[in-house]
Amino acid sequence: MPVDLHHPVRATLDAVLDAARPDTSGEVASYIPELADVEPERLGIALVSTRGDVHDAGDSDVAFTIQSVSKPFVFALALDALGVDEVTKHVGLEPSGEPFNAISLEAASGRPLNPMINAGAIVTTSLIAGDTVEDKFGVIRSGLERFAGRDLLVDEDVFSSEARTGDRNRALAYLTKSAGTLAADVEVATTAYFRQCSLSVTARDLAIMAATLATGGVNPVSGERVISEDAARWTTAVMTSCGMYDESGHWMVHVGLPAKSGVGGGIVAVQPGQFGIGTFSPRLDARGNSVRGVAMLERLSAQYGLHMLAHRGDALSAIGSLTTSDGETVAMLRGEIYFAAAEEVLTRLAPLVSDDGCLVLDFSGVTRVGSAVRQLFHALPSAVGARPDGSPRVVVLDPDGVLG
Template sequence: MKKNIVDLQGKLNALLHSYRDSFVEGAVADYIPALASVEPDFAGIAVATIDGKTVGAGDYQHAFSIQSISKIFGLVMAMNRLGDSLWQRVRMEPSGQPFNSIIQLEWEKGIPRNPVINAGALLVADVLTSHYSASKLAFLGFVRKLANNEDIRVDLDVYQSEFTHGNRNAALAYLMKSFGNIEAEIPDVLSHYFTQCSIAMSCEQLAQSLLFLANKGIDPLTKQVICSPKDAHRVNAILSTSGMYDQSGEFAFSVGLPAKSGVGGGLIAIVPNYGVICTWSPPLNSFGNSVVGMKLVEGIAEELGLSIYH
């Protein structure tokens, strides 16, 4: 699927100019104090294509807390390590509940609905903690390799803020432990999870690091196999149905791309056989998705005809 990227720079600049002031419709995440202090008027967009080009506009090279976008990297690592047995411990269905729902987890006996709600991501964090002697270093190393950048770091202020205010995630982890679906010690699982969420990356770095999902599991820049084509398909399917929290159906309806958002204001969208779009704007709507980011992704997908359902 070859897409015309002539004057992509101009399109990104125009879209950013059109939408960046829409941030007044949203609010910066405040339940993690370190995120509440981020200036609301940042906005950036980057598009990385599988032929090696990256184009960006606005604050696309400014690092921000990737938060739930980190769930993609963790899921790929866990799939590579456990294979199909992972799906006995976490399902692949949309949740239809808030991303941090305790009630659903209780109903379903400690088996999370999917790996991109918080309970599922904590289960994945347990897999990594249990199967790597230094899971946090392994995770950071994996991200650095994909982004081809050794300078990517964990924001320790965000990490401390997450750990101090992470009681609901602790409750989810202990509930799964009570059902026998968490193997490691809970403080170790939480420490891993908060570490991965606190990694700081730019739109440019995120877009480039996820190109393998647009290229059947192969990093198009290094030619390394990151995951199997089947697992790339599975990750994209989960992102299509569940990656945008309770707005996933609406996003599929209006945009039609596998996507994942984070409460740091980041949003990535995978365009199979083409590339990755990444946006960042901190103010969120009531679903926890970036107001400006959603408009930017929808705008560029519409302009270039990128929906997977075309």
């Protein structure tokens, strides 16, 4: 019988669930009447790698409304369509240090402080293409479906409940409209926003959506490019500083992953270049974050060293070996070469460039080269010039074309 090598990962997620389950503190969201009736004991988690591998445990396929977890993904769609310069004319990028529904507008510009609070999210929704609610929400829904890799349905009961009790959000929209930052009619923007928040998702969906940000905008399960690398990076950056509302600083110290919470009980977290995580547990703390979701992610981060700013030890040298024969020194390079590795190669090997021999940089063991440093190696032979006899001081061998 074949061994299931996925089992240890699932066992890890099960253990995280078991550790969080006894905590029954917090309350389900009640300011939206329909959310007050959700089953508080639901508990699920999913992890999706940038290769598209899915691992989950507990109630990972139970549907709930996405609520504010939609905010970074709609922000990403706006960034992808309009660019950061245009979007930031309407909404800022700074932490508010205030609750999600606070009136947080810049005094001079009238911009909401960031797209992760309600005022900023409503403005972001207003930037999405379309003049009517149907058109605008259609673009949003299609975009979030591409993030999740499947069709998403609106919970019409939750939508009706949000629309009926959403006067504070309408007030925020009117304030941004009067300041000149809202890009649509108030009723169009708020209704589209209520509908986006009422989309039903699962913890598994959220993990795939987060993993799409982790890959730089490509859904690792469907293989579809959803947004540009720039839009994914900008979105992840704002999640890092603003995604957990007025607990974002505490979150970055104790968990250290870009994340976004929602009052439906969901949290998404991103480890750029590695994986996305989605959690679901409906009871919320005073700041509107899932109590058990926070506990699960704190435990995972502490136990497995997931903090994005953790020191990983000395990096493996990009120079695999040096051999010299007949006046030629061959440096076998290896692994992934980005700026730091390129700096090491150029600095350590500089003394070997002379009139007495040739330095050969062999890239056959290199798997990837950062686009920004490719030009350094392309330009190197001409930059150092030729030896007195006309032969090159430096030769770059790139048999697999990793330098592009």
